[in-house]
Amino acid sequence: MSLTPFADQDATGRRVLSAALRLFVEKGYFNTSVADIVRASGVSTGAIYHRFGDKQHLAETLLDSLMRGIENQFATLLTGDSDPLTRIRALIRLMLQQAEADPQMVTFILYARHREFLPEHPPICALRPFELMRDLVTEAQRASLLPDLDPLVLSAQVFGPTLRLIQARIDGVLPRPLPDYEADLLRALDYLMQEGDRNHAAAAMA
Amino acid sequence: MSLTPFADQDATGRRVLSAALRLFVEKGYFNTSVADIVRASGVSTGAIYHRFGDKQHLAETLLDSLMRGIENQFATLLTGDSDPLTRIRALIRLMLQQAEADPQMVTFILYARHREFLPEHPPICALRPFELMRDLVTEAQRASLLPDLDPLVLSAQVFGPTLRLIQARIDGVLPRPLPDYEADLLRALDYLMQEGDRNHAAAAMA
């Protein structure tokens, strides 16, 4: 579990990566020059190139480091042996808190066009954290806690609204902090779950 | 109602904009040079600069022209006097069809980081089409057809899953064409609506 960002980097690496993160989010990857990163981080051009090879590799390291952090957070949260619905609720809560607490990270992860500067990188939703989300939904579904829909639709149904709200917040069209909407999001989720219950009951009767 | 893309442009404009759209989606705005657009469109550098001023303004024209097309489509669909839920269903259907039929357009609209190259442009979800989506939800809510949640949460709940599936399709993680998922998406929506019914009944009883 790592609350410190870039826990897998040393002091210099952290300074560079956090400066790069800020600049990439504020101005975009292509509008940020290495010189900008040098200024913002206080680390010299030479040191940056020595460490990261080139600008693209720097961005890749940044993304990987952030993803590792998220993966750890998710893992800690999901190792508990609570039932899948409780874990889904906890995950939604975590996503809202995280997006409000560290919008830069979340923006860069969810919202930057990585393919444009990292053509080889797989899309975010093909990576572990998103995979975990889908697994969680499938598990709940197998326990008849959620309705019998296509798993991909169901994942979209369970986590889509939260992700949309996060995007809305990032775009500046949500007036209040994200956790304020948690209760309503979870209520909507409950309706889906109740539907799971009804299916369950119907199946038992047949 | 305009099915022809760039209906508001003449022949030259259309050639340039459709080439630019394809390149921007494939390689990204910053990885596309004006020379690339010249090659792909067969229109000369001079003509392009004469018409569009500069590369940024070209991108802006492209985005605006596409948004106008969508706005028209939405408008035709929403002028009918059918009840709001029918219109919501029709809108979801349209979005799925459109995203499957013209993924380039949808990718550029929903998924490109416009702020990086059009810093002055308002975020997509602040524009008319998204506004119409929110209005539609509020209307259904006032008629007690949807549960009494925060309107922004409810919009996310109604359209979020569809938008997530579209993104998944664009990222290549959906195996089947989008309209194949329509039925399941609408079923999930029905659960929300039923909840609206129950609230409605409860309110009537009190």
Next chain:
DNA sequence: GTCTATACGTGGATAGAC
């Protein structure tokens, strides 16, 4: 209105000293 050739600035990357 359209074309080609070109100027100019920017920025990624490196060389070579320390």
Next chain:
DNA sequence: GTCTATCCACGTATAGAC
């Protein structure tokens, strides 16, 4: 391992002919 000065390629935008 770190720094600074510098090189060179690329791409936007324009000048000026047709």
